[in-house]
Amino acid sequence: MRRSARSGLALSLVGVAVTAVLIATAPAASAAPARADGHRVTVMVHGFDREADISCAGAWNSAKKLLNANGWGDVVTFGYYNKATNCDLRLQGTTDTRIQEVGRQFAWTVYYLYSSHDVAIDVVTHSMGGLVAKAAIEGVNRYGVGKPPPDLSGLTVDPNNIGATKWPRDWPPFLYIEDMVTLATPHQGIGSAVVSACAITHEQCSDMRPGSGFLSWLGKQPASQMGTDYTFLASSHDDTVSSDSATNKRIAHHWALYGSDADGGTLSHTSIRNTSIGDWQASYGGDFSDEGEGAYPAPLRRMLEGLYDQRAQ
Template structure:
């Protein structure tokens, strides 16, 4: 059983019974805290739809918990996903935009409507889900009157059963987002092309798909959102340009080898917290990247969530 800290008292209440919440209109966006926000973690695509949230995020979660982050929450979006604090019972045919809409309402219901800002950490397709939540709100929710959701009940193990309003929330407060190996520009491999025949989420992830074209680069939540994209030159699933969105993030890092010649795969980049790594890094304010010895990806994740403005 995961240790749930103060923000998860909200979730504990709905686990015990069901949480009834009354949304209020936002008075003003929360100020940047550059500190230990509630952090929500979103996993990536899984062809069998049976990913374990704890298995995907144990290394990252333990590191955050050990360094002052008490409020770390996992969000899963498959019906066979296990050990998730919050779960949408979707399938690999649930379009990424719809997963993003469900994620947006979940974040709004638990946090934004209560003027609580959060940070988000994602792996692979999870980054597209989180960005879709912000993009959908910006396109279809902003400017609308906050809905009365006081009569809703939410089961954290079946988020999709909630009778959400049919459109999108009116605002979201997401301060920082860190993505590991996310295909911001899609995945052009033959494997994904074949997968797209039978799995709608793979179809969405093809370069130039309607979804990728709709999504945009770094959509901003209503308190602005600072992005850090972490990628590996040795990722055999997502290209360098896609994982860094052609180096357009506020902060990006492209990992090569460590001192022993070790490399990071599409999966291991989200689990690695030790070693000195050769990395090219930069940001949207830089004309080009620099190369140097750099901290491990999970350490850089913490930088992306804490005191980012000083980076």
């Protein structure tokens, strides 16, 4: 894998503190940024939480520490529940806010803060967060591409209440997301009885049922306007998302399915997003990766590599 120096182009959103109100103007679209294969701004998106009170800082503590220790200075957390805490950016939604709509809000947030300024980002997600990020790209590709850049001058955005922003009704005209790493994301849905029961009272669970309208709409690996390189990481011991769903039936630019470590330890649906150490066994492959089975980096170590992986030229 190619390693390169950090591109000096970063709108250090959280580095300058996402506090009060942000105001920006979207310039006309220009050529998409070139791949940096380096330390992009990285936006992290959490997964479904039945109580809607997840802590973004708690969910991403291990991953953010590892990123910071390895040269990623601009790491931003995005939350989408009204009871979520310690998020750099927050949509005050509920478990009934459809995933497509969360994706639209995420798309406008990324466009407003980054893409419209020709700044590309990377995205790291856990569980349903991967569906949110993919929905952002898919919606732009279906409904935004080809439209003129909107005039967002004078628009005010409260980072603690993204949903209050008066975005245009449709989708942004382009997004620049270079790499996406998903951890235990149900790309093909969750078929368990628990989710079927949850779907009765929570619309997001309904969206995650296999064959749902949302999943039928969602692309397998939608590419942003600069191309997007995908890494899907899964655990064969995940009791929430099946191996086939989390690897999208091994259809990805890069995928890995973890077994156990040298001590017999395994990765749960939650621990896969927190584990950066251990000697792990995995099967792995992908469109742009070697295929095999054997020793493999811990999930968060593989996450770092995923933020450098390259699309086919």
